[in-house]
Amino acid sequence: IIANIVKTFKYIYGLRFEVQGLENFEVEGPCVIVSNHQSILDMMGLMEILPDDCVQIGKKELLYTGPVGLIMYLGGVIFINRKSTSNAKTVMSGVAQTMLDENVKVWVYPEGTRNGNGDLLPFKKGAFHLAVQAQANLFTVLYSSFTSFYNPAKKLFISGKIRVEVLQPIETKGLTAEDVADLTERCYCTMRETFFRLSGTAREPLASRHNGLLPDP
Template sequence: MFFLLRWTVYFLSFYFLTMLSLFALHTYLPKPPQIFGFIARSMAAYITLIICAAYGTIASAILKPLGLHYKYAQWTTAKAFKHLGKYTMGVEFEIIDDGEQILNNTRPAVFVINHQTELDVLLLGWIWPLYCSVTAKKSLRNIPFLGWYMTLSGTVYIDRVDRSAARKAFEGAAMTMREKRQSVAIFPEGTRSYSIEPMLLPFKKGAFHLAVQGGVDIVPVVAENYSAVLSPKARRFNSGTIRVKVLDPISTKGLTSTDVDKLTQDTREKMLNAITSMAQDSKSQSSLSRKKDS
Protein backbone atom coordinates (compact mmCIF):
# COMPACT_ATOMS: atom_id res chain seq x y z
CA MET A 1 0.00 0.00 0.00
CA PHE A 2 2.82 2.39 0.94
CA PHE A 3 4.65 1.46 -2.28
CA LEU A 4 1.58 2.29 -4.38
CA LEU A 5 1.03 5.57 -2.55
CA ARG A 6 4.67 6.57 -3.01
CA TRP A 7 4.62 5.93 -6.76
CA THR A 8 1.31 7.77 -7.07
CA VAL A 9 2.94 10.80 -5.44
CA TYR A 10 5.95 10.48 -7.78
CA PHE A 11 3.70 10.28 -10.84
CA LEU A 12 1.55 13.24 -9.83
CA SER A 13 4.64 15.32 -9.01
CA PHE A 14 6.14 14.56 -12.42
CA TYR A 15 2.76 15.21 -14.12
CA PHE A 16 2.24 18.62 -12.52
CA LEU A 17 5.89 19.66 -12.97
CA THR A 18 5.74 18.80 -16.68
CA MET A 19 2.41 20.58 -17.13
CA LEU A 20 3.53 23.75 -15.33
CA SER A 21 6.85 23.78 -17.22
CA LEU A 22 5.03 23.61 -20.55
CA PHE A 23 2.66 26.39 -19.47
CA ALA A 24 5.67 28.52 -18.50
CA LEU A 25 7.44 27.89 -21.80
CA HIS A 26 4.27 28.68 -23.73
CA THR A 27 3.79 31.91 -21.76
CA TYR A 28 7.30 33.33 -21.55
CA LEU A 29 9.13 32.23 -24.69
CA PRO A 30 9.09 34.98 -27.39
CA LYS A 31 7.70 32.64 -30.08
CA PRO A 32 6.75 29.37 -28.38
CA PRO A 33 5.82 26.32 -30.48
CA GLN A 34 2.05 25.86 -30.49
CA ILE A 35 2.46 22.28 -29.28
CA PHE A 36 3.58 23.49 -25.83
CA GLY A 37 0.22 25.12 -25.14
CA PHE A 38 -1.65 22.17 -26.63
CA ILE A 39 0.05 19.59 -24.41
CA ALA A 40 -0.11 21.77 -21.29
CA ARG A 41 -3.84 22.51 -21.59
CA SER A 42 -4.60 18.90 -22.57
CA MET A 43 -2.83 17.70 -19.42
CA ALA A 44 -4.75 20.28 -17.38
CA ALA A 45 -8.02 19.11 -18.94
CA TYR A 46 -7.40 15.44 -18.12
CA ILE A 47 -6.41 16.05 -14.50
CA THR A 48 -9.44 18.35 -14.09
CA LEU A 49 -11.71 15.64 -15.47
CA ILE A 50 -10.25 13.03 -13.10
CA ILE A 51 -10.63 15.32 -10.07
CA CYS A 52 -14.24 16.16 -10.93
CA ALA A 53 -15.09 12.52 -11.71
CA ALA A 54 -13.71 11.50 -8.31
CA TYR A 55 -15.75 14.26 -6.67
CA GLY A 56 -18.81 13.21 -8.67
CA THR A 57 -18.42 9.59 -7.57
CA ILE A 58 -18.39 10.59 -3.90
CA ALA A 59 -21.23 13.11 -4.34
CA SER A 60 -23.38 10.56 -6.21
CA ALA A 61 -22.74 7.88 -3.57
CA ILE A 62 -23.96 10.31 -0.90
CA LEU A 63 -26.94 11.61 -2.89
CA LYS A 64 -28.22 8.25 -4.18
CA PRO A 65 -29.43 6.84 -0.81
CA LEU A 66 -31.20 10.16 -0.25
CA GLY A 67 -32.97 9.90 -3.60
CA LEU A 68 -31.41 13.19 -4.76
CA HIS A 69 -28.99 11.87 -7.37
CA TYR A 70 -31.42 12.46 -10.24
CA LYS A 71 -31.64 16.13 -9.33
CA TYR A 72 -28.13 17.03 -8.18
CA ALA A 73 -25.50 14.37 -9.00
CA GLN A 74 -24.64 15.28 -12.58
CA TRP A 75 -25.49 18.94 -12.03
CA THR A 76 -23.05 19.42 -9.14
CA THR A 77 -20.28 17.56 -10.99
CA ALA A 78 -20.87 19.57 -14.15
CA LYS A 79 -20.67 22.85 -12.24
CA ALA A 80 -17.48 21.73 -10.49
CA PHE A 81 -15.92 20.98 -13.89
CA LYS A 82 -17.12 24.34 -15.21
CA HIS A 83 -15.58 26.41 -12.41
CA LEU A 84 -12.35 24.43 -12.13
CA GLY A 85 -11.91 24.20 -15.91
CA LYS A 86 -12.25 27.96 -16.25
CA TYR A 87 -8.92 28.28 -14.43
CA THR A 88 -7.07 25.12 -15.47
CA MET A 89 -7.89 25.43 -19.18
CA GLY A 90 -8.69 29.12 -19.51
CA VAL A 91 -11.83 28.39 -21.54
CA GLU A 92 -15.29 29.83 -20.91
CA PHE A 93 -18.64 29.41 -22.66
CA GLU A 94 -21.00 32.38 -22.97
CA ILE A 95 -24.69 31.52 -23.22
CA ILE A 96 -26.20 34.30 -25.32
CA ASP A 97 -29.71 35.78 -25.61
CA ASP A 98 -32.32 34.02 -23.42
CA GLY A 99 -30.46 30.71 -23.30
CA GLU A 100 -30.13 30.48 -19.53
CA GLN A 101 -33.88 30.98 -19.09
CA ILE A 102 -34.73 28.24 -21.58
CA LEU A 103 -32.24 25.80 -20.01
CA ASN A 104 -33.53 26.36 -16.49
CA ASN A 105 -37.26 26.54 -17.23
CA THR A 106 -37.76 23.69 -19.71
CA ARG A 107 -38.29 20.38 -17.92
CA PRO A 108 -38.32 17.62 -18.81
CA ALA A 109 -36.69 17.87 -22.22
CA VAL A 110 -34.24 16.23 -24.55
CA PHE A 111 -31.31 18.62 -25.01
CA VAL A 112 -29.57 17.99 -28.35
CA ILE A 113 -26.08 19.48 -28.68
CA ASN A 114 -23.60 19.70 -31.54
CA HIS A 115 -20.49 17.58 -30.97
CA GLN A 116 -17.13 19.10 -31.97
CA THR A 117 -14.27 17.89 -29.76
CA GLU A 118 -13.45 16.57 -26.28
CA LEU A 119 -13.98 20.14 -25.03
CA ASP A 120 -17.72 19.52 -25.30
CA VAL A 121 -17.50 17.96 -21.83
CA LEU A 122 -16.67 21.43 -20.52
CA LEU A 123 -19.57 22.84 -22.57
CA LEU A 124 -21.88 20.48 -20.66
CA GLY A 125 -20.62 21.99 -17.42
CA TRP A 126 -21.76 25.45 -18.52
CA ILE A 127 -25.21 24.50 -19.81
CA TRP A 128 -26.19 21.73 -17.39
CA PRO A 129 -29.65 22.21 -15.77
CA LEU A 130 -31.00 20.50 -12.67
CA TYR A 131 -32.82 17.18 -13.13
CA CYS A 132 -30.77 16.18 -16.15
CA SER A 133 -28.67 13.14 -17.06
CA VAL A 134 -26.49 12.30 -20.02
CA THR A 135 -26.44 9.37 -22.43
CA ALA A 136 -23.11 7.65 -23.08
CA LYS A 137 -21.73 4.67 -24.91
CA LYS A 138 -21.71 1.51 -22.81
CA SER A 139 -17.91 1.10 -22.87
CA LEU A 140 -17.44 4.22 -20.70
CA ARG A 141 -18.99 2.34 -17.77
CA ASN A 142 -15.71 0.42 -17.26
CA ILE A 143 -13.45 3.47 -16.89
CA PRO A 144 -12.31 4.03 -13.26
CA PHE A 145 -13.80 7.10 -11.55
CA LEU A 146 -15.56 8.37 -14.68
CA GLY A 147 -17.52 5.15 -15.18
CA TRP A 148 -18.25 4.80 -11.46
CA TYR A 149 -19.51 8.35 -11.31
CA MET A 150 -21.67 7.99 -14.43
CA THR A 151 -23.26 4.79 -13.14
CA LEU A 152 -24.03 6.19 -9.70
CA SER A 153 -25.41 9.46 -11.09
CA GLY A 154 -28.00 7.89 -13.40
CA THR A 155 -26.34 7.95 -16.84
CA VAL A 156 -28.28 6.22 -19.62
CA TYR A 157 -25.87 3.80 -21.31
CA ILE A 158 -26.40 3.03 -24.99
CA ASP A 159 -25.08 -0.13 -26.63
CA ARG A 160 -24.22 0.95 -30.16
CA VAL A 161 -23.72 -2.64 -31.32
CA ASP A 162 -26.89 -4.23 -29.91
CA ARG A 163 -29.85 -2.27 -31.26
CA SER A 164 -32.41 -4.11 -29.15
CA ALA A 165 -30.45 -3.20 -25.99
CA ALA A 166 -30.24 0.40 -27.18
CA ARG A 167 -34.02 0.52 -27.69
CA LYS A 168 -34.60 -0.85 -24.19
CA ALA A 169 -32.27 1.81 -22.75
CA PHE A 170 -34.25 4.54 -24.52
CA GLU A 171 -37.54 3.04 -23.36
CA GLY A 172 -36.27 3.10 -19.77
CA ALA A 173 -35.09 6.68 -20.19
CA ALA A 174 -38.48 7.72 -21.61
CA MET A 175 -40.22 6.19 -18.58
CA THR A 176 -37.86 8.02 -16.20
CA MET A 177 -38.52 11.28 -18.04
CA ARG A 178 -42.26 10.88 -17.59
CA GLU A 179 -42.21 9.66 -13.98
CA LYS A 180 -39.43 11.81 -12.53
CA ARG A 181 -39.59 14.73 -14.98
CA GLN A 182 -35.96 14.01 -15.76
CA SER A 183 -34.26 15.61 -18.78
CA VAL A 184 -31.61 13.99 -20.95
CA ALA A 185 -28.70 15.52 -22.89
CA ILE A 186 -27.60 13.87 -26.14
CA PHE A 187 -25.11 14.57 -28.93
CA PRO A 188 -27.21 13.48 -31.93
CA GLU A 189 -24.23 13.40 -34.30
CA GLY A 190 -22.99 10.40 -32.34
CA THR A 191 -19.32 11.30 -32.77
CA ARG A 192 -17.10 14.38 -32.77
CA SER A 193 -16.77 16.28 -36.04
CA TYR A 194 -13.37 17.95 -35.38
CA SER A 195 -14.36 20.41 -38.11
CA ILE A 196 -12.66 23.77 -38.66
CA GLU A 197 -15.79 25.08 -40.37
CA PRO A 198 -19.35 25.58 -39.03
CA MET A 199 -21.04 22.30 -39.90
CA LEU A 200 -22.92 19.31 -38.50
CA LEU A 201 -22.55 15.60 -39.17
CA PRO A 202 -25.70 13.61 -40.01
CA PHE A 203 -27.95 13.12 -36.99
CA LYS A 204 -28.82 9.76 -35.48
CA LYS A 205 -32.50 9.41 -34.60
CA GLY A 206 -32.29 8.01 -31.06
CA ALA A 207 -32.69 11.39 -29.34
CA PHE A 208 -35.79 12.16 -31.37
CA HIS A 209 -37.39 8.77 -30.80
CA LEU A 210 -36.75 9.32 -27.08
CA ALA A 211 -38.40 12.75 -27.13
CA VAL A 212 -41.45 11.40 -28.96
CA GLN A 213 -41.73 8.37 -26.62
CA GLY A 214 -41.45 10.62 -23.59
CA GLY A 215 -43.76 13.26 -25.03
CA VAL A 216 -41.26 16.01 -24.12
CA ASP A 217 -39.82 19.04 -25.89
CA ILE A 218 -36.55 19.01 -27.79
CA VAL A 219 -34.19 21.86 -26.90
CA PRO A 220 -31.43 22.38 -29.49
CA VAL A 221 -28.15 23.79 -28.11
CA VAL A 222 -25.47 25.07 -30.48
CA ALA A 223 -21.90 26.03 -29.65
CA GLU A 224 -20.20 28.08 -32.34
CA ASN A 225 -17.31 26.45 -34.17
CA TYR A 226 -14.37 26.79 -31.77
CA SER A 227 -11.48 25.34 -33.78
CA ALA A 228 -9.55 28.55 -33.05
CA VAL A 229 -9.64 27.53 -29.37
CA LEU A 230 -9.20 23.76 -29.70
CA SER A 231 -8.21 21.81 -32.77
CA PRO A 232 -6.59 18.42 -32.03
CA LYS A 233 -5.68 18.02 -35.71
CA ALA A 234 -3.76 21.30 -35.68
CA ARG A 235 -2.36 20.62 -32.18
CA ARG A 236 -3.90 23.90 -31.02
CA PHE A 237 -5.42 24.54 -27.58
CA ASN A 238 -5.82 28.20 -26.60
CA SER A 239 -7.72 30.03 -23.92
CA GLY A 240 -10.85 31.85 -25.07
CA THR A 241 -14.59 32.42 -24.83
CA ILE A 242 -17.02 30.36 -26.92
CA ARG A 243 -20.57 31.50 -27.57
CA VAL A 244 -23.51 29.13 -27.09
CA LYS A 245 -27.01 29.64 -28.44
CA VAL A 246 -30.01 27.80 -26.99
CA LEU A 247 -32.83 27.60 -29.53
CA ASP A 248 -36.53 27.67 -28.71
CA PRO A 249 -37.98 24.33 -27.53
CA ILE A 250 -39.53 22.15 -30.22
CA SER A 251 -42.75 20.45 -29.15
CA THR A 252 -43.31 16.74 -29.83
CA LYS A 253 -46.93 16.82 -28.69
CA GLY A 254 -49.08 14.60 -30.89
CA LEU A 255 -46.09 13.20 -32.80
CA THR A 256 -45.50 9.48 -33.40
CA SER A 257 -42.58 7.40 -34.62
CA THR A 258 -43.58 8.14 -38.21
CA ASP A 259 -42.79 11.82 -37.61
CA VAL A 260 -39.25 11.19 -36.33
CA ASP A 261 -37.53 11.52 -39.70
CA LYS A 262 -38.98 14.98 -40.35
CA LEU A 263 -38.40 16.02 -36.73
CA THR A 264 -34.73 15.01 -37.02
CA GLN A 265 -34.26 16.88 -40.31
CA ASP A 266 -36.03 20.03 -39.12
CA THR A 267 -34.04 20.16 -35.88
CA ARG A 268 -30.74 19.64 -37.67
CA GLU A 269 -31.60 22.40 -40.15
CA LYS A 270 -32.37 24.86 -37.35
CA MET A 271 -29.13 24.03 -35.57
CA LEU A 272 -27.09 24.31 -38.78
CA ASN A 273 -28.66 27.69 -39.54
CA ALA A 274 -27.79 28.85 -36.02
CA ILE A 275 -24.16 27.75 -36.15
CA THR A 276 -23.75 29.30 -39.62
CA SER A 277 -25.31 32.57 -38.44
CA MET A 278 -22.98 32.68 -35.44
CA ALA A 279 -19.97 32.20 -37.71
CA GLN A 280 -21.11 35.04 -39.99
CA ASP A 281 -21.67 37.26 -36.97
CA SER A 282 -18.13 36.52 -35.72
CA LYS A 283 -16.68 37.43 -39.11
CA SER A 284 -18.62 40.70 -39.14
CA GLN A 285 -17.39 41.59 -35.66
CA SER A 286 -13.81 40.78 -36.65
CA SER A 287 -14.08 43.01 -39.74
CA LEU A 288 -15.44 45.91 -37.68
CA SER A 289 -12.66 45.44 -35.13
CA ARG A 290 -9.99 45.53 -37.85
CA LYS A 291 -11.50 48.69 -39.35
CA LYS A 292 -11.46 50.43 -35.97
CA ASP A 293 -7.84 49.41 -35.39
CA SER A 294 -6.81 50.75 -38.78
Protein backbone atom coordinates in the same frame (compact mmCIF):
# COMPACT_ATOMS: atom_id res chain seq x y z
CA ILE B 1 -20.63 18.52 -7.34
CA ILE B 2 -19.25 17.30 -10.67
CA ALA B 3 -20.59 20.35 -12.49
CA ASN B 4 -19.00 22.74 -10.04
CA ILE B 5 -15.60 21.03 -10.30
CA VAL B 6 -15.66 20.81 -14.10
CA LYS B 7 -16.81 24.44 -14.38
CA THR B 8 -13.53 25.62 -12.84
CA PHE B 9 -11.47 24.00 -15.63
CA LYS B 10 -12.24 26.87 -17.98
CA TYR B 11 -9.97 29.13 -15.95
CA ILE B 12 -7.10 26.70 -16.34
CA TYR B 13 -7.62 26.38 -20.10
CA GLY B 14 -8.41 30.07 -20.69
CA LEU B 15 -11.80 29.40 -22.18
CA ARG B 16 -14.73 31.79 -22.02
CA PHE B 17 -18.36 30.83 -22.48
CA GLU B 18 -20.85 33.34 -23.81
CA VAL B 19 -24.31 31.90 -23.24
CA GLN B 20 -27.51 33.11 -24.86
CA GLY B 21 -31.08 31.93 -24.37
CA LEU B 22 -30.55 30.22 -21.02
CA GLU B 23 -33.95 31.52 -19.93
CA ASN B 24 -35.48 29.06 -22.43
CA PHE B 25 -34.48 26.29 -20.03
CA GLU B 26 -36.69 27.69 -17.29
CA VAL B 27 -39.45 25.21 -17.97
CA GLU B 28 -40.48 22.59 -15.45
CA GLY B 29 -40.80 18.94 -16.31
CA PRO B 30 -39.12 16.34 -18.47
CA CYS B 31 -37.57 17.28 -21.79
CA VAL B 32 -34.95 16.08 -24.26
CA ILE B 33 -31.97 18.32 -24.96
CA VAL B 34 -29.85 17.79 -28.07
CA SER B 35 -26.56 19.51 -28.83
CA ASN B 36 -23.52 19.27 -31.06
CA HIS B 37 -20.47 17.33 -29.84
CA GLN B 38 -17.00 18.36 -30.98
CA SER B 39 -14.62 17.08 -28.32
CA ILE B 40 -14.13 16.15 -24.70
CA LEU B 41 -14.07 19.93 -24.06
CA ASP B 42 -17.85 19.70 -24.44
CA MET B 43 -17.93 18.35 -20.88
CA MET B 44 -17.07 21.89 -19.75
CA GLY B 45 -19.75 23.40 -21.99
CA LEU B 46 -22.23 20.82 -20.75
CA MET B 47 -21.62 21.58 -17.08
CA GLU B 48 -21.73 25.32 -17.80
CA ILE B 49 -25.48 25.23 -18.55
CA LEU B 50 -26.65 21.82 -17.26
CA PRO B 51 -30.17 22.13 -15.82
CA ASP B 52 -31.12 20.37 -12.58
CA ASP B 53 -32.28 16.76 -12.82
CA CYS B 54 -30.64 16.16 -16.19
CA VAL B 55 -28.88 12.95 -17.23
CA GLN B 56 -26.90 12.20 -20.37
CA ILE B 57 -26.84 9.34 -22.84
CA GLY B 58 -23.32 7.97 -23.22
CA LYS B 59 -21.58 5.12 -24.99
CA LYS B 60 -21.11 1.98 -22.89
CA GLU B 61 -17.32 2.06 -23.24
CA LEU B 62 -17.23 5.11 -20.94
CA LEU B 63 -18.56 3.02 -18.05
CA TYR B 64 -15.26 1.10 -18.02
CA THR B 65 -12.96 4.11 -17.64
CA GLY B 66 -12.29 3.66 -13.92
CA PRO B 67 -13.04 6.61 -11.65
CA VAL B 68 -14.57 8.64 -14.50
CA GLY B 69 -16.89 5.74 -15.32
CA LEU B 70 -17.88 5.50 -11.68
CA ILE B 71 -18.59 9.25 -11.49
CA MET B 72 -20.72 9.02 -14.63
CA TYR B 73 -22.58 6.00 -13.24
CA LEU B 74 -23.28 7.81 -9.98
CA GLY B 75 -24.30 10.89 -11.96
CA GLY B 76 -27.03 8.82 -13.62
CA VAL B 77 -25.61 8.61 -17.15
CA ILE B 78 -27.62 6.18 -19.30
CA PHE B 79 -25.22 3.90 -21.12
CA ILE B 80 -26.05 2.47 -24.53
CA ASN B 81 -24.32 -0.02 -26.76
CA ARG B 82 -23.90 1.89 -30.01
CA LYS B 83 -22.90 -1.24 -31.91
CA SER B 84 -26.30 -2.81 -31.32
CA THR B 85 -29.22 -0.71 -32.54
CA SER B 86 -31.82 -3.08 -31.12
CA ASN B 87 -30.15 -3.08 -27.72
CA ALA B 88 -29.82 0.73 -27.74
CA LYS B 89 -33.44 1.14 -28.79
CA THR B 90 -34.62 -1.13 -25.95
CA VAL B 91 -32.68 0.95 -23.43
CA MET B 92 -33.97 4.20 -24.89
CA SER B 93 -37.63 3.18 -24.84
CA GLY B 94 -37.25 2.42 -21.14
CA VAL B 95 -35.84 5.91 -20.74
CA ALA B 96 -39.01 7.58 -22.05
CA GLN B 97 -41.02 6.03 -19.21
CA THR B 98 -38.38 6.85 -16.58
CA MET B 99 -38.28 10.46 -17.77
CA LEU B 100 -41.97 10.84 -17.10
CA ASP B 101 -42.02 8.82 -13.85
CA GLU B 102 -39.05 10.57 -12.29
CA ASN B 103 -39.39 13.96 -13.95
CA VAL B 104 -35.90 14.06 -15.44
CA LYS B 105 -34.37 15.76 -18.46
CA VAL B 106 -32.19 13.81 -20.89
CA TRP B 107 -29.23 15.24 -22.80
CA VAL B 108 -28.31 13.52 -26.06
CA TYR B 109 -25.57 14.17 -28.60
CA PRO B 110 -27.52 13.21 -31.74
CA GLU B 111 -24.39 13.01 -33.88
CA GLY B 112 -23.58 9.93 -31.78
CA THR B 113 -19.84 10.64 -31.70
CA ARG B 114 -17.36 13.49 -31.41
CA ASN B 115 -16.88 15.53 -34.53
CA GLY B 116 -14.52 18.49 -34.69
CA ASN B 117 -14.39 19.19 -38.40
CA GLY B 118 -16.41 22.40 -38.28
CA ASP B 119 -19.71 20.90 -39.42
CA LEU B 120 -22.44 18.65 -38.01
CA LEU B 121 -22.63 14.93 -38.80
CA PRO B 122 -26.00 13.53 -39.87
CA PHE B 123 -28.18 12.97 -36.80
CA LYS B 124 -29.11 9.62 -35.27
CA LYS B 125 -32.82 9.41 -34.59
CA GLY B 126 -32.86 8.09 -31.01
CA ALA B 127 -33.17 11.47 -29.30
CA PHE B 128 -36.12 12.44 -31.47
CA HIS B 129 -37.89 9.10 -30.93
CA LEU B 130 -37.37 9.66 -27.22
CA ALA B 131 -38.92 13.14 -27.26
CA VAL B 132 -41.92 11.89 -29.25
CA GLN B 133 -42.39 8.78 -27.08
CA ALA B 134 -42.37 10.92 -23.93
CA GLN B 135 -44.36 13.69 -25.69
CA ALA B 136 -41.79 16.00 -24.10
CA ASN B 137 -40.37 19.31 -25.26
CA LEU B 138 -37.21 19.18 -27.34
CA PHE B 139 -34.49 21.74 -26.68
CA THR B 140 -31.58 22.37 -28.99
CA VAL B 141 -28.26 23.77 -27.79
CA LEU B 142 -25.38 24.81 -30.03
CA TYR B 143 -21.73 25.41 -29.20
CA SER B 144 -19.68 27.41 -31.71
CA SER B 145 -16.81 25.72 -33.52
CA PHE B 146 -13.62 25.08 -31.50
CA THR B 147 -11.41 24.91 -34.60
CA SER B 148 -9.92 28.39 -34.17
CA PHE B 149 -8.40 27.58 -30.77
CA TYR B 150 -8.42 23.77 -30.51
CA ASN B 151 -7.14 21.48 -33.24
CA PRO B 152 -5.38 18.28 -32.14
CA ALA B 153 -4.17 17.56 -35.70
CA LYS B 154 -2.31 20.86 -35.75
CA LYS B 155 -1.32 20.54 -32.07
CA LEU B 156 -3.21 23.78 -31.41
CA PHE B 157 -4.78 24.50 -28.04
CA ILE B 158 -4.85 28.17 -27.04
CA SER B 159 -7.36 30.23 -25.12
CA GLY B 160 -10.59 31.12 -26.83
CA LYS B 161 -14.27 31.93 -26.66
CA ILE B 162 -17.15 29.51 -27.07
CA ARG B 163 -20.53 30.95 -27.97
CA VAL B 164 -23.46 28.92 -26.71
CA GLU B 165 -27.09 29.29 -27.65
CA VAL B 166 -30.14 27.58 -26.18
CA LEU B 167 -32.90 27.74 -28.79
CA GLN B 168 -36.66 27.93 -28.22
CA PRO B 169 -38.19 24.57 -27.28
CA ILE B 170 -39.96 22.50 -29.91
CA GLU B 171 -43.23 20.88 -28.83
CA THR B 172 -43.77 17.22 -29.68
CA LYS B 173 -47.32 16.89 -28.34
CA GLY B 174 -49.40 15.01 -30.87
CA LEU B 175 -46.43 13.85 -32.94
CA THR B 176 -46.08 10.12 -33.67
CA ALA B 177 -43.26 7.82 -34.76
CA GLU B 178 -44.10 8.72 -38.35
CA ASP B 179 -43.12 12.34 -37.73
CA VAL B 180 -39.69 11.51 -36.31
CA ALA B 181 -37.78 11.65 -39.60
CA ASP B 182 -39.25 15.04 -40.37
CA LEU B 183 -38.58 16.34 -36.84
CA THR B 184 -34.96 15.15 -37.06
CA GLU B 185 -34.45 16.87 -40.42
CA ARG B 186 -36.02 20.11 -39.18
CA CYS B 187 -33.80 20.18 -36.08
CA TYR B 188 -30.74 19.35 -38.14
CA CYS B 189 -31.31 22.28 -40.50
CA THR B 190 -31.96 24.77 -37.70
CA MET B 191 -29.04 23.54 -35.64
CA ARG B 192 -26.64 23.61 -38.58
CA GLU B 193 -27.64 27.16 -39.44
CA THR B 194 -27.24 28.25 -35.82
CA PHE B 195 -23.88 26.46 -35.58
CA PHE B 196 -22.52 28.35 -38.60
CA ARG B 197 -23.93 31.65 -37.35
CA LEU B 198 -22.33 31.21 -33.90
CA SER B 199 -19.04 30.07 -35.44
CA GLY B 200 -18.99 32.88 -37.99
CA THR B 201 -18.43 30.45 -40.85
CA ALA B 202 -20.18 30.44 -44.21
CA ARG B 203 -23.09 28.12 -44.71
CA GLU B 204 -22.58 25.43 -47.31
CA PRO B 205 -25.50 24.24 -49.43
CA LEU B 206 -27.04 21.41 -47.45
CA ALA B 207 -28.58 19.43 -50.30
CA SER B 208 -25.34 19.10 -52.24
CA ARG B 209 -23.43 17.96 -49.17
CA HIS B 210 -26.08 15.36 -48.46
CA ASN B 211 -25.97 14.03 -52.00
CA GLY B 212 -22.23 13.75 -51.77
CA LEU B 213 -21.82 16.26 -54.61
CA LEU B 214 -19.38 18.36 -52.61
CA PRO B 215 -16.24 16.89 -51.06
CA ASP B 216 -15.83 17.18 -47.31
CA PRO B 217 -13.89 20.28 -46.29
